[in-house]
Amino acid sequence: MSYIARRLARAVLLLIGVSALCFLFTEMAPGTFFDEMRMNPQISPETISALRARYGLNQPLLVRYGRWVKSALHSDLGYSIAYNVPVAPLLWSRAENTLVLTITTLLLTWLISVPLGVWAASRRGGLLDRSVTLLSSFLISVPELVIAIGLLAAVVRWRILPVGGMRSADFEDLSTSGKLQDFLLHLALPAVILVLCETAVIVRHVRASVLEVLDAPYVQAACGFGIKSGRVLFRHVLPVAANPAISLLGFSLAGLLSGSMMVEVVCGWPGLGPLMLEATLSRDLYLVIGGIMFSSLFTLGGGLIADIMLLALDPRIRREAADAQ
Amino acid sequence: MHSRTAILVAALAGLHVILLFAGFVAPYDPATQDRELPYAPPTRLHFEDASGFHLRPFVYASMRVLDGDQAGSYQEDQTHAFPVQFLLHGSSYKLLGLHETTLHLFGVVEPARILVLGTDGYGRDEFSRVLFGGQISVAAGITATFIALLAGGILGSVAGYYGRWIDESLMGVTELFLSLPWLYFLLGVRAFLPLHLSALHTFFLLTGVIGLIGWARPARLVRGIVLSSRNRNYVLAARGFGASDFYILWRHVIPEAFGVLLTQAALLVPQYIAAEVTLSFFGLGVSEPVPSWGNMLSALEQYSVLVAYGWLLAPAGALIITSVLYGYLADALHSG
Numbered sequence: 001m002s003y004i005a006r007r008l009a010r011a012v013l014l015l016i017g018v019s020a021l022c023f024l025f026t027e028m029a030p031g032t033f034f035d036e037m038r039m040n041p042q043i044s045p046e047t048i049s050a051l052r053a054r055y056g057l058n059q060p061l062l063v064r065y066g067r068w069v070k071s072a073l074h075s076d077l078g079y080s081i082a083y084n085v086p087v088a089p090l091l092w093s094r095a096e097n098t099l100v101l102t103i104t105t106l107l108l109t110w111l112i113s114v115p116l117g118v119w120a121a122s123r124r125g126g127l128l129d130r131s132v133t134l135l136s137s138f139l140i141s142v143p144e145l146v147i148a149i150g151l152l153a154a155v156v157r158w159r160i161l162p163v164g165g166m167r168s169a170d171f172e173d174l175s176t177s178g179k180l181q182d183f184l185l186h187l188a189l190p191a192v193i194l195v196l197c198e199t200a201v202i203v204r205h206v207r208a209s210v211l212e213v214l215d216a217p218y219v220q221a222a223c224g225f226g227i228k229s230g231r232v233l234f235r236h237v238l239p240v241a242a243n244p245a246i247s248l249l250g251f252s253l254a255g256l257l258s259g260s261m262m263v264e265v266v267c268g269w270p271g272l273g274p275l276m277l278e279a280t281l282s283r284d285l286y287l288v289i290g291g292i293m294f295s296s297l298f299t300l301g302g303g304l305i306a307d308i309m310l311l312a313l314d315p316r317i318r319r320e321a322a323d324a325q
Numbered sequence: 326m327h328s329r330t331a332i333l334v335a336a337l338a339g340l341h342v343i344l345l346f347a348g349f350v351a352p353y354d355p356a357t358q359d360r361e362l363p364y365a366p367p368t369r370l371h372f373e374d375a376s377g378f379h380l381r382p383f384v385y386a387s388m389r390v391l392d393g394d395q396a397g398s399y400q401e402d403q404t405h406a407f408p409v410q411f412l413l414h415g416s417s418y419k420l421l422g423l424h425e426t427t428l429h430l431f432g433v434v435e436p437a438r439i440l441v442l443g444t445d446g447y448g449r450d451e452f453s454r455v456l457f458g459g460q461i462s463v464a465a466g467i468t469a470t471f472i473a474l475l476a477g478g479i480l481g482s483v484a485g486y487y488g489r490w491i492d493e494s495l496m497g498v499t500e501l502f503l504s505l506p507w508l509y510f511l512l513g514v515r516a517f518l519p520l521h522l523s524a525l526h527t528f529f530l531l532t533g534v535i536g537l538i539g540w541a542r543p544a545r546l547v548r549g550i551v552l553s554s555r556n557r558n559y560v561l562a563a564r565g566f567g568a569s570d571f572y573i574l575w576r577h578v579i580p581e582a583f584g585v586l587l588t589q590a591a592l593l594v595p596q597y598i599a600a601e602v603t604l605s606f607f608g609l610g611v612s613e614p615v616p617s618w619g620n621m622l623s624a625l626e627q628y629s630v631l632v633a634y635g636w637l638l639a640p641a642g643a644l645i646i647t648s649v650l651y652g653y654l655a656d657a658l659h660s661g
Contacts, residue, residue: 021501022513143603153638262603265607291512291513299504
């Protein structure tokens, strides 16, 4: 248990670090949200300084940070200047959509890449292995933005799927099953783009970790004793190869969230990405910081889940955790 | 293996030379607009006319036919043929930013135009813009990589060499950077900086920010190498002879890290090019009229443009070629 507690404490520490880093950066920022207003002759300088005071932007760094931490503890995460509401509820309504997209992507990616990677590794040098390696190394090289724009172009060109948003205009009139179908159709394009990008990375790692175990002396010994190759693979190779693959699950989340943000903007999926971009363009300080906090929270949370899975599945880690106590 | 690496290096060198001499290779100025030629498709090369086959290809001038459609369509004016010429004089540019000249690799005489990749919505030559945009995007990738490797190399070797609390605190900070989704972080840092800046300022700002966010991974790699080489016998021997810390780092440790850093560079350059492209695509990077692959692609955010004018996907194609070459080079370097 203390292993998980330690991990949890580290995640909290990292979150505090992220927020501190964000506030350090704001200190270096030369302008604020209200700069655009200054150009407007209808708004007096007094109004602007009153607004600045209201949002606490004229306070020194430490005071602002202290206030923000207090607000974060009340689960507000500060106040959005553009929307004039607390940041956290605003972000949360969008974060749900990001989570739907990323969790769907994760499930599909692992459903595809684990069998594919294991299969490719177990027939090393075969046709499937070579084509998987070739295709994945190509897809890894191509930037996600290009894959997204390319697929979007194809989908719009041949009208394969609906694009933009997450529901059709007549969504309210549809039956329950129709609603679900409509939602899934809108989810399909962003999910396919992300699954394509992610699978290329994960399948390679799964293949590599299975290959590494296949080369281990005890597997060779098992084969030498005449144990059937299927049993060797499932009983002796896969449980060991699962460790690096699960660690990868934790590491890959940060990349997945970045990719998701880009895909959300390109496909018009109403997740955190478009909101974050909008906040960046309008320099809505606390919304931007909130967006970063949410994304790191998801990454660290995912990492924690991966840690717990490792603890449950890998006796070596349990041993290590027990030794550390 | 080595011949494959050599081919990849040669191809990449060729690509960079083309981009470096963009002004010479491009037939037109990247910013000159032609309101008579919006969304003109690529010019067709002809070899045959009424008088038979010609070895030298020629083109016809494009005529815009306005029908109900806003952009109109284009037809060839077949009354005059314009042969493709090499080394002819056209718009003026500065070769390598130094020498003012008007010489271009190829082109045709006005009023015909040779549009290798068509034009964009302002009638600007897409091919010339891809070349000049590539200058910006690729230079941004390389500069950002340099910054990240320099910062990562220095901090990583310091952490690995001195160990103890320096190591622990630095590695804590790298963990912070690695656990963040980089695009959110990049956007965040960008949000704190002024939006509207001159192209040159934006360029250095972008590369600085990308490099600043990317230093963590190279730092960890270098730290690992330094840690392992610190206890090697020849390093211990050198220290026994009274060599200084700096001497050992410079003479023994950094050369060992060099190969790893080179592989890392081949991996990072395409990633950072993609980062610049993504930011410019979002409208947070290099802004018009200076072309970059990212801001060129942002024209495709309108679905109608995306479907009707396929040649505007050209920057994406250039990006694929560059990234794949770098990616395969990184693979080849990694596997020795």
